[in-house]
Amino acid sequence: xxxxxxxxxxxxxxxxxxxxxxxxxxxxxxxxxxxxxxxxxxxxxxxxxxxxxxxxxxxxxxxxxxxxxxxxxxxxxxxxxxxxxxxxxxxxxxxxxxxxxxxxxxxxxxxxxxxxxxxxxxxxxxxxxxxxxxxxxxxxxxxxxxxxxxxxxxxxxxxxxxxxxxxxxxxxxxxxxxxxxxxxxxxxxxxxxxxxxxxxxxxxx
Numbered sequence: 001x002x003x004x005x006x007x008x009x010x011x012x013x014x015x016x017x018x019x020x021x022x023x024x025x026x027x028x029x030x031x032x033x034x035x036x037x038x039x040x041x042x043x044x045x046x047x048x049x050x051x052x053x054x055x056x057x058x059x060x061x062x063x064x065x066x067x068x069x070x071x072x073x074x075x076x077x078x079x080x081x082x083x084x085x086x087x088x089x090x091x092x093x094x095x096x097x098x099x100x101x102x103x104x105x106x107x108x109x110x111x112x113x114x115x116x117x118x119x120x121x122x123x124x125x126x127x128x129x130x131x132x133x134x135x136x137x138x139x140x141x142x143x144x145x146x147x148x149x150x151x152x153x154x155x156x157x158x159x160x161x162x163x164x165x166x167x168x169x170x171x172x173x174x175x176x177x178x179x180x181x182x183x184x185x186x187x188x189x190x191x192x193x194x195x196x197x198x199x200x201x202x203x204x205x
Contacts, residue, residue, distance in 0.1 A: 014151045016196070018151065034113055035063070035064070036056060036060075037066075039069065039117065041128070068087070082131060083135075084139065089101045089103060118133065118149065119149050120150050126162035127165055147168055148166055149172040152173075152174060159182060170188075
């Protein structure tokens with residue numbers, strides 16, 4: 001019906017706004033200078049993670065790592081197995097271009113303190129995200145701070161129920177849906193995505 005009415009759909013990236021909110025929130029903690037590791041919770045969130053990583057890297061200029069998770073899904077919301085498929089280091093060269101190198105998972109030690117930033121397209125019940133947290137935390141036992149970043153907060157089973165399943169220290173969510181329910185949760189910060197929409201109306205120069 002939307003197409004019959006001649007509406008068109010446009011995919012927008014809120015990575016700039018989410019990155020700013022992430023870094024602002026981290027600046028209020030003692031962990032802002034620690035290495036940052038971004039995790040794509042599934043294949044569908046890879047582009048979102050990489051966009052967020054690019055914005056964080058260009059703002060800070062410090063090397064970051066990206067973790068890609070592979071999942072065997074039984075059905076929506078139910079995962080049989082999860083595993084790290086690869087870890088990639090990103091850094092900027094002298095021309096501010098991103099240089100990538102793959103980490104040898106088998107021969108590497110992941111014992112340093114770090115900030116783990118989980119990225120997903122949405123957050124609903126928190127069930128699969130909670131399993132992702134357990135997987136990654138088992139690889140990075142000395143992580144000092146964990147964040148979960150998503151533009152689309154659904155929370156169909158209630159906020160408290162979802163957050164208890166995940167267990168992150170801080171949640172960065174977009175305001176694609178009403179965020180009134182999050183007011184009483186100090187570990188949730190809302191990123192205003194209005195600028196994302198505004199940019200879509202601005203012609204490239």
